[in-house]
Amino acid sequence: MTFMAKPKVRHPSLPKNSLGLTRRDYEGSMSTLCAGCGHDSITAAIIESCWGLALEPQNVVKLSGIGCSSKTTAYFVGGGHGFNSVHGRMPSIAMGANAANRDLTYIGVSGDGDTLSIGLGQFCHAIRRNLNMLYIIENNGVYGLTKGQFSASADVGTQAKKGEVNRQPPIDPVLLAMTLGAPFVARSFSGDKEQLVPLIQAGMRHRGFAIIDVLSPCVTFNDHEGSTKSYAYTREHYDAAVNADFIPFAREITADYSAGESLPVVLHDGSRIVLKKIAPGYDPTDRIAAMAQIQAGMQKQEFLTGMLYLGRGDREFHDLNDMPQRALNSIPYEQLTPGSRAMDKILARFR
Amino acid sequence: MEPTNTGHPDYFHKVVDCQWACPAHTDVPEYIRLIAQGRFTDAYMVNRHSNVFPGILGRVCDRPCEPACRRGRIEDKPVAICRLKRVAADHRDDVVSLLPKTPKRKNGKRIACIGAGCASLTVANDLLPLGYEITMFEQWGQAGGLMRTNIPSFRLPAEVLDEEIALIVDRGVDLRLGARIDSMQNLLDEGYDAVFVGTGAPKGKELDLPGRRAGAANIHIGIDWLESIAFGHIESIGRRVLIIGVGNTAMDCCRSALRLGATDVKVMARKPRQYFKASEWELEDAEEERVAIVINHSPKRFVIENGKLTGMAFDVLEYDLDAGGRITGERVLREEFVAADDVILAIGQENAFPWIESGLGIEFDKWHVPTVDLKTFQSTRPGVFFGGDSAFGPKNIIWAVEHGHQAAISIHNHCQGKSVADRLAPGVNLHSRKMGMHEWSYANDYNPAERRLMPHVSLKERFKKIDIEVELGFTVEQVAAEVQRCLNCDVQTVFSAKLCIECDACIDICPVDCLTMTPNGTEAELRGRLKAPAANLTQALYVSEPLKFTQRVMVKDEDLCVHCGLCAERCPTAAWDMQKSTILWPQAVDEAEADHKALARTA
Ligand SMILES: Cc1cc2nc3c(=O)[nH]c(=O)nc-3n(C[C@H](O)[C@H](O)[C@H](O)COP(=O)(O)OP(=O)(O)OC[C@H]3O[C@@H](n4cnc5c(N)ncnc54)[C@H](O)[C@@H]3O)c2cc1C
Ligand SMILES: Cc1ncc(C[n+]2csc(CCOP(=O)(O)OP(=O)(O)O)c2C)c(N)n1
Ligand code: SF4
Ligand code: SF4
Ligand code: SF4
Ligand SMILES: [Mg+2]
Numbered sequence: 001m002t003f004m005a006k007p008k009v010r011h012p013s014l015p016k017n018s019l020g021l022t023r024r025d026y027e028g029s030m031s032t033l034c035a036g037c038g039h040d041s042i043t044a045a046i047i048e049s050c051w052g053l054a055l056e057p058q059n060v061v062k063l064s065g066i067g068c069s070s071k072t073t074a075y076f077v078g079g080g081h082g083f084n085s086v087h088g089r090m091p092s093i094a095m096g097a098n099a100a101n102r103d104l105t106y107i108g109v110s111g112d113g114d115t116l117s118i119g120l121g122q123f124c125h126a127i128r129r130n131l132n133m134l135y136i137i138e139n140n141g142v143y144g145l146t147k148g149q150f151s152a153s154a155d156v157g158t159q160a161k162k163g164e165v166n167r168q169p170p171i172d173p174v175l176l177a178m179t180l181g182a183p184f185v186a187r188s189f190s191g192d193k194e195q196l197v198p199l200i201q202a203g204m205r206h207r208g209f210a211i212i213d214v215l216s217p218c219v220t221f222n223d224h225e226g227s228t229k230s231y232a233y234t235r236e237h238y239d240a241a242v243n244a245d246f247i248p249f250a251r252e253i254t255a256d257y258s259a260g261e262s263l264p265v266v267l268h269d270g271s272r273i274v275l276k277k278i279a280p281g282y283d284p285t286d287r288i289a290a291m292a293q294i295q296a297g298m299q300k301q302e303f304l305t306g307m308l309y310l311g312r313g314d315r316e317f318h319d320l321n322d323m324p325q326r327a328l329n330s331i332p333y334e335q336l337t338p339g340s341r342a343m344d345k346i347l348a349r350f351r
Numbered sequence: 352m353e354p355t356n357t358g359h360p361d362y363f364h365k366v367v368d369c370q371w372a373c374p375a376h377t378d379v380p381e382y383i384r385l386i387a388q389g390r391f392t393d394a395y396m397v398n399r400h401s402n403v404f405p406g407i408l409g410r411v412c413d414r415p416c417e418p419a420c421r422r423g424r425i426e427d428k429p430v431a432i433c434r435l436k437r438v439a440a441d442h443r444d445d446v447v448s449l450l451p452k453t454p455k456r457k458n459g460k461r462i463a464c465i466g467a468g469c470a471s472l473t474v475a476n477d478l479l480p481l482g483y484e485i486t487m488f489e490q491w492g493q494a495g496g497l498m499r500t501n502i503p504s505f506r507l508p509a510e511v512l513d514e515e516i517a518l519i520v521d522r523g524v525d526l527r528l529g530a531r532i533d534s535m536q537n538l539l540d541e542g543y544d545a546v547f548v549g550t551g552a553p554k555g556k557e558l559d560l561p562g563r564r565a566g567a568a569n570i571h572i573g574i575d576w577l578e579s580i581a582f583g584h585i586e587s588i589g590r591r592v593l594i595i596g597v598g599n600t601a602m603d604c605c606r607s608a609l610r611l612g613a614t615d616v617k618v619m620a621r622k623p624r625q626y627f628k629a630s631e632w633e634l635e636d637a638e639e640e641r642v643a644i645v646i647n648h649s650p651k652r653f654v655i656e657n658g659k660l661t662g663m664a665f666d667v668l669e670y671d672l673d674a675g676g677r678i679t680g681e682r683v684l685r686e687e688f689v690a691a692d693d694v695i696l697a698i699g700q701e702n703a704f705p706w707i708e709s710g711l712g713i714e715f716d717k718w719h720v721p722t723v724d725l726k727t728f729q730s731t732r733p734g735v736f737f738g739g740d741s742a743f744g745p746k747n748i749i750w751a752v753e754h755g756h757q758a759a760i761s762i763h764n765h766c767q768g769k770s771v772a773d774r775l776a777p778g779v780n781l782h783s784r785k786m787g788m789h790e791w792s793y794a795n796d797y798n799p800a801e802r803r804l805m806p807h808v809s810l811k812e813r814f815k816k817i818d819i820e821v822e823l824g825f826t827v828e829q830v831a832a833e834v835q836r837c838l839n840c841d842v843q844t845v846f847s848a849k850l851c852i853e854c855d856a857c858i859d860i861c862p863v864d865c866l867t868m869t870p871n872g873t874e875a876e877l878r879g880r881l882k883a884p885a886a887n888l889t890q891a892l893y894v895s896e897p898l899k900f901t902q903r904v905m906v907k908d909e910d911l912c913v914h915c916g917l918c919a920e921r922c923p924t925a926a927w928d929m930q931k932s933t934i935l936w937p938q939a940v941d942e943a944e945a946d947h948k949a950l951a952r953t954a
């Protein structure tokens with residue numbers, strides 16, 4: 001970690017977004033992670049994304065569990081709301097907050113341990129409920145914070161720093177999310193911001209549960225030879241299947257997308273995701289076929305990345321449960337808590 | 352782009368903007384750090400090595416370093432480099448014992464220096480330690496040149512001048528005062544091994560307008576007038592004074608006039624303010640003293656009544672400016688009379704050599720400017736060298752000093768039978784500043800302090816005598832804050848591509864977004880792909896070898912780097928390191944040492 005805080009001085013001609021803010025205005029406190037940790041790059045990608053979308057910092061909610069990855073919510077959008085839950089319980093907090101105020105932008109940051117080991121149940125139910133949030137897994141194959149034990153995403157045969165070999169099969173968050181019906185599923189790499197930033201922006205604008213599994217090497221405990229989650233291994237084995245360009249509502253498409261190769265998908269707020277196929281024959285809108293191709297890739301030690309699946313028209317948590325159209329704090333008190341007589345009426349229906 | 356050759360001596364030198372801009376290449380960040388540690392004498396010596404007159408220059412240097420200073424690109428105002436130089440000079444101990452010794456045994460070569468200005472003094476300073484015998488001829492009774500005769504003592508006290516001149520002269524110069532050279536032929540006949548002409552540009556320009564002759568008693572040539580004040584020949588002037596011209600000489604004239612009794616002083620400028628030649632700080636100082644600066648007035652004639660000057664008539668002009676502020680047209684609006692008791696002409700100087708005979712092989716161009724080699728300072732006659740204002744016309748002290756250093760190298764080479772053009776190349780040394788995991792042997796934290804303002808003697812006090820120094824010098828608190836503003840531009844970010852694992856840590860932490868990893872391309876392509884705009888084309892891109900995983904290159908825009916070292920702190924593999932660059936800018940002593948080594952090798 002660095003002992004010197006990043007000074008406030010900035011490039012004098014740093015571009016400003018429509019709120020008049022620079023990228024630097026979306027930073028949080030100083031990172032205490034190990035120098036070179038992939039998680040810090042993801043933090044930078046989130047900062048870039050929030051700046052690019054001109055999010056009002058006070059409308060951003062940052063949620064996490066426990067782990068090095070879960071610490072990172074403190075490092076971006078210092079002006080947002082933050083909540084660190086107990087280990088693996090971030091989805092419950094997200095659920096409650098989202099139910100109470102549907103107007104905010106929810107960003108959950110978790111680790112492979114936090115999500116796939118202790119928090120697997122919560123994760124599955126958040127998908128099942130189609131919670132409107134962006135859920136980022138900073139996936140390094142280990143429990144970084146507790147000094148590098150294998151996590152549930154560690155591949156069979158991968159070696160720990162001291163040489164121990166993992167024998168248990170991994171849980172792949174992408175396949176799991178697709179099985180459970182998540183409408184927006186992506187995978188990326190902390191070292192590829194060009195791919196990652198548009199995915200994060202699309203995930204934040206997308207309505208419903210958006211998950212991005214970001215391979216994020218742990219430089220301290222999982223960056224050695226023999227590891228399948230090191231910088232070197234990831235660089236060699238990751239393959240972009242479909243890249244996404246995120247186009248905010250206001251901006252025109254300027255690039256020339258050749259037909260057949262790219263597919264524009266319009267989101268509910270009018271912004272667009274333009275999917276650009278890279279792997280031949282990969283169709284990110286066909287869930288079954290996509291899952292088959294992802295699995296086939298994994299068998300060849302290839303991690304397909306990018307916008308792996310984008311469903312359409314799914315109803316999110318609020319629609320599924322007939323929730324009010326507004327944040328609860330904007331509903332008059334009498335309406336929100338109609339009193340014991342109204343309660344009696346409700347209970348009477350079950351008698 | 353090809354990978355940057357950081358071994359080229361100019362590469363890191365250019366990153367140290369102040370040092371690159373300083374004609375004598377003073378190691379500014381090094382002396383500022385020494386001041387920060389309270390090591391004033393050491394700071395003085397670092398300065399003296401390059402610029403020879405730190406006490407003088409710390410007050411009156413033209414300071415080309417300051418507009419170049421990187422801090423001025425990050426914030427508004429550059430580091431007060433010049434003021435800090437004065438701090439070192441004011442607080443130093445006696446340095447006599449630290450100066451290079453003059454050998455008792457001479458090397459048998461005799462050098463004549465004409466003029467005892469800063470150029471000649473620098474030549475003497477550099478050649479004395481090598482055993483040369485220096486004879487210096489000065490027409491006046493005191494050494495110092497224009498620093499003595501023209502720069503007023505309220506800006507540059509005589510004691511400061513005396514002390515720094517003595518540090519050279521007392522080491523064995525045969526100084527002949529009151530010895531004007533009237534014939535180059537005669538001097539050459541005395542058989543010197545080399546002659547250095549450091550006579551300056553002593554002729555003030557005339558303004559030949561109607562009434563000039565009739566009003567002569569009250570019309571003065573600026574530099575002659577200042578000289579007469581310096582020598583005590585003039586002690587008063589009329590109440591209303593006009594200064595014609597708006598360069599630095601004009602600023603000294605108007606402020607001197609106030610001290611000789613004038614109460615209404617106007618500086619008359621032909622053009623709008625952005626065309627003024629005077630430095631911004633000199634203008635500010637004059638305006639602080641309530642000098643009026645009148646623009647768009649073009650002198651037309653001196654007005655004489657009953658044989659006495661009563662003022663001047665001017666054409667009042669109006670200019671058309673284009674979007675870039677350039678003048679595209681001008682017209683006269685009207686004529687205007689401005690009353691005055693005295694007029695001082697401050698419109699420039701020229702060099703003049705009535706005492707150099709033709710036929711000596713020393714050639715002049717059609718403007719009577721000597722033909723002098725830009726690098727060696729040798730004239731068309733081998734063994735005769737020019738430097739300072741005499742070489743290429745009026746410049747300033749620090750340029751004259753650098754000319755002196757370069758001429759000294761040539762004189763040495765000439766006297767040792769070597770080609771004058773064959774000189775040592777500059778060099779650069781790099782040393783890591785890493786002390787521990789997060790420890791560097793320099794203060795790397797960015798300090799947001801703003802530039803300190805120089806305190807002045809009150810307006811009430813300062814006019815009481817001509818030689819009250821107006822600038823008081825920084826207080827201890829001001830020094831402590833100002834030194835922290837320096838960004839240590841000489842502590843370089845040095846990159847090793849083979850160590851990089853492309854984790855992005857350095858890119859994310861850089862507070863001024865100067866780093867980018869991107870596929871290689873032409874310079875224009877790379878500039879277009881950087882994380883933050885890199886519009887300053889005078890600042891280089893540092894391009895690495897291809898990176899091992901992706902074959903991309905690491906590109907650093909040097910322009911706004913604040914040298915905080917965070918990239919190096921953040922890098923898990925120490926691919927970035929912070930290394931102090933020391934620029935080796937050869938002087939005569941280095942040439943002599945190289946000769947010595949070469950001799951030892953052949954022996
Ligand atoms: C009014 C004024 C203010 C200035 N202010 C500044 C300032 O603030 N900062 C700055 O950096 N520069 C300033 N300058 C410029 C600076 O003074 C000169 O550039 C610098 O002094 C040049 O040094 P030099 O050694 O070449 O010549 P000079 O300083 O001119 O010295 C030449 C010497 O040679 C002597 N000499 C000439 N002819 C003969 C002869 N035939 N025989 C014997 N001796 C002779 C002269 O008497 C003189 O002493 C100023 C100039 C003027 C006119
Ligand atoms: C209930 C509970 N059990 C165990 C722990 C210990 N613990 C802290 S972090 C962590 C694993 C974190 O791994 P991951 O989510 O992958 O984060 P990383 O540090 O790798 O980014 C564990 C097991 C805990 N804090 N709380
Ligand atoms: S231990 Fe690993 S995951 Fe945790 S901060 Fe260090 S590098 Fe990152
Ligand atoms: S910041 Fe310091 S080292 Fe850099 S240019 Fe300015 S004075 Fe020189
Ligand atoms: S921090 Fe070091 S290893 Fe990481 S990208 Fe920068 S130079 Fe390379
Ligand atoms: Mg982990």
